[in-house]
Amino acid sequence: MHIERVELQRLHMPFKASFEASFGRMATRDLVLVSVYSSDGTVGYGESTSMALPLYNEETTETVWYMLEQFLIPRLLAAKVTSPVEVAELFAPIRRNNMAKAALEGAVWDLYCKQQGISLAAGLGGQKQAIEVGVSIGIEPTVDLLLKKVEGFLSQGYKKIKVKVKPGFDIEPMRAIRKQFGPDVPLMADANSAYTLEQIDILKELDQFGLIMIEQPLEHDDIIDHAKLQKELKTPICLDESIHTLEDARKAVELGSCGIINIKVGRVGGLTESKKIHDFCQSHSIPVWCGGMFETGVGRAHNIAITSLPNFTIPGDTSASDRYWAEDIVDPEVMLVEPGMLAVPTAPGIGYNLKPDSVKKFLVRQENYTRQTVASAD
Numbered sequence: 001m002h003i004e005r006v007e008l009q010r011l012h013m014p015f016k017a018s019f020e021a022s023f024g025r026m027a028t029r030d031l032v033l034v035s036v037y038s039s040d041g042t043v044g045y046g047e048s049t050s051m052a053l054p055l056y057n058e059e060t061t062e063t064v065w066y067m068l069e070q071f072l073i074p075r076l077l078a079a080k081v082t083s084p085v086e087v088a089e090l091f092a093p094i095r096r097n098n099m100a101k102a103a104l105e106g107a108v109w110d111l112y113c114k115q116q117g118i119s120l121a122a123g124l125g126g127q128k129q130a131i132e133v134g135v136s137i138g139i140e141p142t143v144d145l146l147l148k149k150v151e152g153f154l155s156q157g158y159k160k161i162k163v164k165v166k167p168g169f170d171i172e173p174m175r176a177i178r179k180q181f182g183p184d185v186p187l188m189a190d191a192n193s194a195y196t197l198e199q200i201d202i203l204k205e206l207d208q209f210g211l212i213m214i215e216q217p218l219e220h221d222d223i224i225d226h227a228k229l230q231k232e233l234k235t236p237i238c239l240d241e242s243i244h245t246l247e248d249a250r251k252a253v254e255l256g257s258c259g260i261i262n263i264k265v266g267r268v269g270g271l272t273e274s275k276k277i278h279d280f281c282q283s284h285s286i287p288v289w290c291g292g293m294f295e296t297g298v299g300r301a302h303n304i305a306i307t308s309l310p311n312f313t314i315p316g317d318t319s320a321s322d323r324y325w326a327e328d329i330v331d332p333e334v335m336l337v338e339p340g341m342l343a344v345p346t347a348p349g350i351g352y353n354l355k356p357d358s359v360k361k362f363l364v365r366q367e368n369y370t371r372q373t374v375a376s377a378d
């Protein structure tokens, strides 16, 4: 593949509106954009799904930069990788730091597919031409404001409505959505670990709303209590935060901790691991869907590509660019091609071009790394 240079760019991108989850409120995305340059002039792009603060997982955008600069980029530049599947093996001795790994691995996947002249979706083995998508809606100041948002997204045809919940903002909003929009709206709740088993009565009450699933109700690192909870709930549990590897998925499925898995490419360390989890879940009749981390168009394009695999049977959180951004950094922007549907690009790689002028507007730091400038890998 002849990777000769890696560029890191840190971007601060303000959201159109702030977003609240049980772990906090965010108004700006803080990310690392990774560009991998080959000697033949081809460039691959990846994006870190980290946040500024370690409230979702242990990584931050600062730690992602550090891991990339100190360990991951030197390893990649010192190796002679011929295929992106080798990148995960190359990074395996380095513990965790999955979002840092995924950002660089994703860029290598894009580069490889561009050099092969195939789309990233095709490179991953995806077959769909279009994918169904939903939206994730934050905790709103009032239930009325939440209902207005739900109405707006339903009118755009989004195929799944996910609502963030926390103790005190759970039963009432779900009841209000069912009352106003009826029993057929595909609805789910995401707690981001806001409950404990002691609050099982609230979680059981959610059963009455016919939710497609409840996402990560208990601790971020738990699969034991989730298994206990799943036995008491009719609603399938979906694990997000608890799953970092194929092995985590295997253990959770074996224990009965969930009926559904949310695959986030960043959380599991890249596209190769995502595909492995997808394949495992497919063979165990566990449906999966692709989660989101407020990605720019670059991360969205990676999400679209992985979602083109067949066991992504539940609409994911990859909404259009205009869900969060007044201006995205890709051209064209990610847009619904039909109500609630995104097209899977057929152009080589991620199928979206970067808009350098937009990148410049949000740029706060930029560094380049070559074999000559990085410290030796080990």
Ligand code: OSB
Pocket: 056, 135, 136, 190, 192, 240, 291, 292, 293, 294, 295, 317, 318, 319
């Ligand atoms: O739990 O899925 C989550 C955003 C940041 C961190 C965690 C989560 C989320 C979302 C937003 O739900 C999904 C999106 O629209 O990108």
Ligand code: MG
Pocket: 190, 192, 215, 216, 240, 241, 262, 291
């Ligand atoms: Mg979640």
